[in-house]
Amino acid sequence: MRRIILIGCLLITASSFALAQQARISGKVNSLADGDTVLLTTNDVGDPFLSNNISYKATITKKAFSFKIPTGKTPMHLSISYIARNNDDRHATNKLNRLALDNYYLETGDNIFISEDNEKYRFHGSGAGKFSLINALNDLQKKVYTGIKWGDPSETKRYFLKHDTLLLERMRLIRSEKRSLSENVFYLLEADVTGDYLSRVEFINSMLPKSLINTARQNLKGYKSIVPKEILNFRQLDRHDITKLSGNYASGIITRYKFDSCAYVNKPFSIFKSYNFFLQHHSGAIRQRLLLGIIYLDKDSGNDLYPLVNSAIVRIDYPPFKKILNSLKSNRLAGADAYPFNLPDTSGKFHKLGEFKGKVILLDFWFTGCGICLQSAPFLKKIEEHFKEEPFVVITVSLDNKIKVWKETIKSHKYTSENTIDLFTEEKNFNHPIAKYYFIDGCPTFILIDKAGKLMVSPGSPIADNGAKLTSLISKALKE
Incomplete structure (x- = not known):
């Protein structure tokens, strides 16, 4: 009762x-x-x-x-x-x-x-019905990862076949509940699970070292998907504007492109070629999402994105997408104004951007437990030492959600050094205005600011080239 x-x-x-x-x-x-x-x-x-x-x-x-x-x-x-x-x-x-x-x-x-x-x-x-359905869809997805040996190229075909079965089971479940769902949610869920399916190629794109990718390609020989064409009906999905709001769907299409056009045929990825591909081969609302997505995902590469951003701005009319693109242009690309932060250090003293006027600044966004942040730290310490006599400063910005955790980590100097200025986002982590301004969606993220308080080209990760690009950019900024 x-x-x-x-x-x-x-x-x-x-x-x-x-x-x-x-x-x-x-x-x-x-x-x-x-x-x-x-x-x-x-x-x-x-x-x-x-x-x-x-x-x-x-x-x-x-x-x-x-x-x-x-x-x-x-x-x-x-x-x-x-x-x-x-x-x-x-x-x-x-x-x-x-x-x-x-x-x-x-x-x-x-x-x-x-x-x-x-x-x-x-x-x-x-509205509880759709929550129960999504919960069941998530439970099904967990089965795919059971028993798979990550990093083993001989598992590629088995992993792909498991995803085939998963897509069929998830689609069957969604369609059995169609009457209980709004039309928008029904097509969003179909788009979501389709995107997850397309993203299965990440097993090769990102989870295998380059030396093993060819072995994975060989393992896929003879693989034939058991998914019927009517299940993977992209034209049907694309006719529904609501699918533009499925992050999984857009991500899956982009991931599949990177696999088919790059990893599988052993060619390097080009942001400019991919942009033109989506421009020519897609239309409607989903094209707007893809153009925005491919630019957004390249924001840390160091490529000159201005031509693509200017092209996309005239082609995107969905207000939330257009707002993101305009903010990306004004907040994140080279020449944009640096965010006027006012953040506390471990003693509680607040520091503003203006204190460092006339210096080249490297902002290092990180959080406790971030493995790549930990791997990046030694490279940053070398760069810091190299420029110790110059008007250059490294400011670490922690996205930890507990001040106690942050302070304990700072004491260890595993992620920072004795000379860095260590600031905190006051337990707001990725929701802090500085993180939103710079579109921080993962760590580590490095932002380089010149003496005039303007953003420079994204330096990327120092791990990739032993800090060569970052060192070169800092040297250039110091001479200006």
């Missing part, structure tokens, strides 16, 4: 949320403790555009939480994560990480109650 009353109340109030362009997410998570934090994040365009994230926090009381979220005309991407009150408890932290909900869809009028017990979720109320 209590469950019936609960569901009834949720359904009755759903209409009021729809009228107010709102949705409600509440729940009881038994794995949480009072004082833990729930972080709910919405995004109107999806990955990888973290600058569009809007985050809401709530402190757990009696294992419960509740949010009222503004919504719009199209489904919003929704993620829920948890932060343990005691970050020193690794067991608790790992458990909460496993409980995270990622890439769900929230619509106007939703009134969803989430219940959890023993790391199993149940969803109730208006």
Whole structure:
């Protein structure tokens, strides 16, 4: 009876949320403790555009939480994560990480109650059906990774075949629930799982060293997909404008292009060739997403993106995409104004960009546990030593979500040095204005600023060339 009353109340109030362009997410998570934090994040365009994230926090009381979220005309991407009150408890932290909900869809009028017990979720109320479906789709995906030996090229064909089976199972499940879904969510989910399928080639593109890629290609000989053509119907998906909001779909198309046109035929990737390919071979809303995506993913390469950005601006008319592109041009490309930060160091003293006027600045964005950040540190220390007599400074910007963790890591000097100026984003991590301004969506990210406070060409990772490009750019800036 209590469950019936609960569901009834949720359904009755759903209409009021729809009228107010709102949705409600509440729940009881038994794995949480009072004082833990729930972080709910919405995004109107999806990955990888973290600058569009809007985050809401709530402190757990009696294992419960509740949010009222503004919504719009199209489904919003929704993620829920948890932060343990005691970050020193690794067991608790790992458990909460496993409980995270990622890439769900929230619509106007939703009134969803989430219940959890023993790391199993149940969803109730208006809009809960799509949450249950997405949860089931995610469970199916986990099976693909079971038993696969990562980095082993002889596993390539088996991995591809497992993805074939996964796509068929996921499509079958989505279509069986079509009547219970809005048209927008139905096509978004079909686009999402199609994108995941196309991205299976990342097993070769990114997860294998270059020396093993040819072996993987040989292993694929004789592979024939068991997926019928009517399942992989790109033209059908592309006819629905809503698929432009599927980050997975656009990412999958781009990843597949990099595989077919580069990795598989042993040719280098070219941002300019890929841009022209998508311009010529795609149309409509999805083309806008692809043009934006290919430029965005190349923002740290050091390539001159101005010609492509200027070309894309006149071809993109969807307001959120156009806004991202204009911000990328004004905030991230060479010649843009540096962000006027005001951030604290370990003593609590705040530092502003203006303090370093007349110096060349290297901003190093990192967080505790970032493996590549750790690998980059020795290269940065060498560069710092090389320019120690010059008007040059390395400023590290931590995206840790706990000040205690950050301070402990700073003491170790594993990610920083005794001479770096170490600043903190005050537990706002990727949601801090400086991270959003620079479109920081991963670490490490390096931003080079000249003496006049203007951004320079992206230096890329010092690991790739032993810091040669970064050293050259700094030397050039010091002479100007």
